[in-house]
Amino acid sequence: MRVVISIGGSVLAPDLQHERVNEHAAVVERLDDEGIDVGTVVGGGGVARQYIRAARELGANEIQLDDIGIAVTRLNARLLISALGDVAAPSPAEDYETAGAAMRRGDVTVMGGVVAGQTTDAVAAAFAEYVDADLLVFATSVPGVFSADPKKDDTAQRFDQITPGDLVDVIADIEMAAGANAPVDLLAAKLIERSGMRTIVLDGTDPERIERAVLDGEHEGTDIVPAGTEDDVSYWAR
Ligand SMILES: Nc1ncnc2c1ncn2[C@@H]1O[C@H](COP(=O)(O)OP(=O)(O)OP(=O)(O)O)[C@@H](O)[C@H]1O
Ligand SMILES: O=c1ccn([C@@H]2O[C@H](COP(=O)(O)O)[C@@H](O)[C@H]2O)c(=O)[nH]1
Numbered sequence: 001m002r003v004v005i006s007i008g009g010s011v012l013a014p015d016l017q018h019e020r021v022n023e024h025a026a027v028v029e030r031l032d033d034e035g036i037d038v039g040t041v042v043g044g045g046g047v048a049r050q051y052i053r054a055a056r057e058l059g060a061n062e063i064q065l066d067d068i069g070i071a072v073t074r075l076n077a078r079l080l081i082s083a084l085g086d087v088a089a090p091s092p093a094e095d096y097e098t099a100g101a102a103m104r105r106g107d108v109t110v111m112g113g114v115v116a117g118q119t120t121d122a123v124a125a126a127f128a129e130y131v132d133a134d135l136l137v138f139a140t141s142v143p144g145v146f147s148a149d150p151k152k153d154d155t156a157q158r159f160d161q162i163t164p165g166d167l168v169d170v171i172a173d174i175e176m177a178a179g180a181n182a183p184v185d186l187l188a189a190k191l192i193e194r195s196g197m198r199t200i201v202l203d204g205t206d207p208e209r210i211e212r213a214v215l216d217g218e219h220e221g222t223d224i225v226p227a228g229t230e231d232d233v234s235y236w237a238r
Helices: 018-033 045-057 062-087 096-105 120-130 164-171 186-195 208-216
Strands: 002-007 037-042 109-111 135-140 199-203 222-224
Touching: 002 018, 002 120, 002 208, 018 037, 018 062, 018 208, 037 062, 037 096, 037 120, 045 062, 062 109, 096 109, 096 120, 109 120, 120 135, 120 186, 135 208, 164 186, 199 208
Parallel strands: 002 037, 002 135, 037 109, 135 199
Antiparallel strands: 199 222
């Protein structure tokens, strides 16, 4: 089984506590011990947003801000690599070919951002498509995809399941500026739509939830399922 896990910077290291990074690394190592090929993609979180905010005030444009964001995602990726030690490739892969080759060698791969104009959600979706992953997990700071931003709207409802097309409608109005907050970005949603890969968005603040979702298929987040497959037994058996 091949799994790609997108770990938001805000769930990996919200305040740069090494204990939390270690807990995420322990989950990745246990999945690796189970014989699962694991690829991880690490986001920038609050630290990236702080840098982006400061550089925006200093006059940097959006592409320059994205590049700053990418730099922070790669720093966070190095935190996870530090905790993973020998099971991980020694530096964050900067393209899918390098990451895929490391996965084929049996290393846990750790990526950050790759190119301006997107987020690490798109990196995770593209890498998952590149390696024909069986499962893509977005471990984020909210318990799934909601009808509106749950941090701003008390009436927002969580979707148990959503099609990629409906997901695009939900997130279409979220700004695309550097450092924007979205459970999954637009490009990632479109990549999930075209690949039809099995995808879960869940609250990753407790990393054991990621482990349960991968090993037992149990989670309380949102399944992103191709239209028409909601009740298709063969889809859910993959
Ligand atoms: N419809 C929605 N459903 C769920 N979350 C939403 C929605 N609209 C906006 N959000 C916001 O999306 C964000 C998703 O979490 P988060 O900011 O942790 O991003 P991430 O992709 O996990 O990566 P990182 O932490 O690295 O930025 C939350 O801040 C949440 O408030
Ligand atoms: O491929 C990428 C990845 C990231 N960025 C920029 O970095 C920030 C932080 O990444 P998150 O995944 O949101 O944590 C993102 O908002 C982009 O500005 C990028 O440009 N390209």
